[in-house]
Amino acid sequence: EAGVTQFPSHSVIEKGQTVTLRCDPISGHDNLYWYRRVMGKEIKFLLHFVKESKQDESGMPNNRFLAERTGGTYSTLKVQPAELEDSGVYFCASSPLATKEQFFGPGTRLTVL
Amino acid sequence: GQNIDQPTEMTATEGAIVQINCTYQTSGFNGLFWYQQHAGEAPTFLSYNVLDGLEEKGRFSSFLSRSKGYSYLLLKELQMKDSASYLCAVRDLGYIPTFGRGTSLIVHP
Numbered sequence: 001e002a003g004v005t006q007f008p009s010h011s012v013i014e015k016g017q018t019v020t021l022r023c024d025p026i027s028g029h030d031n032l033y034w035y036r037r038v039m040g041k042e043i044k045f046l047l048h049f050v051k052e053s054k055q056d057e058s059g060m061p062n063n064r065f066l067a068e069r070t071g072g073t074y075s076t077l078k079v080q081p082a083e084l085e086d087s088g089v090y091f092c093a094s095s096p097l098a099t100k101e102q103f104f105g106p107g108t109r110l111t112v113l
Numbered sequence: 114g115q116n117i118d119q120p121t122e123m124t125a126t127e128g129a130i131v132q133i134n135c136t137y138q139t140s141g142f143n144g145l146f147w148y149q150q151h152a153g154e155a156p157t158f159l160s161y162n163v164l165d166g167l168e169e170k171g172r173f174s175s176f177l178s179r180s181k182g183y184s185y186l187l188l189k190e191l192q193m194k195d196s197a198s199y200l201c202a203v204r205d206l207g208y209i210p211t212f213g214r215g216t217s218l219i220v221h222p
Contacts, residue, residue, distance in 0.1 A: 043212040100144060104155040
């Protein structure tokens with residue numbers, strides 16, 4: 001069974017540009033989560049989808065971040081316009097409903113210059 | 114809010130036993146997780162404790178004391194491949210875990 005996949009693995013952009021990160025969860029997993037780890041800090045929650053609905057977006061830093069999960073399958077996280085402090089590793093995780101374990105993807109390393 | 118504390122780095126010898134501690138302060142408690150993360154890879158689930166006591170799974174065990182806000186991950190018969198970052202994460206009354214900064218474990222021959 002394929003795990004959670006994320007694309008791209010690395011992205012280097014300039015301040016002010018737009019970047020879109022993609023996450024493909026494990027097939028059949030209704031829960032999808034986005035997290036971010038800024039260098040030297042802990043992994044922090046960004047938002048949670050249940051199917052196509054945003055269940056909790058309390059961790060989104062500001063309105064430059066937009067997450068979507070059309071059709072309840074893959075999800076995208078768009079940063080527009082990117083700022084220097086957005087650099088970090090963005091993780092996606094998925095899980096079936098009513099389970100405690102989350103399955104993480106390998107992350108996208110975003111560098112904003 | 115939540116506060117999770119774990120050592121930044123630990124070193125141990127191949128074949129030995131190591132204990133990685135995690136202390137936490139939360140407004141509520143709904144489970145504690147341990148994850149292993151090798152450099153550049155996804156965090157992988159190791160254990161989940163919601164009741165006090167020891168959960169054993171092969172070479173890895175995890176302990177929880179809710180009254181003390183304390184957990185540890187015990188790794189036995191250390192192997193070189195156990196060199197990784199170990200993340201402690203706690204859920205409050207919700208379902209979203211809050212992560213500690215991780216403990217980088219270095220296993221040497």
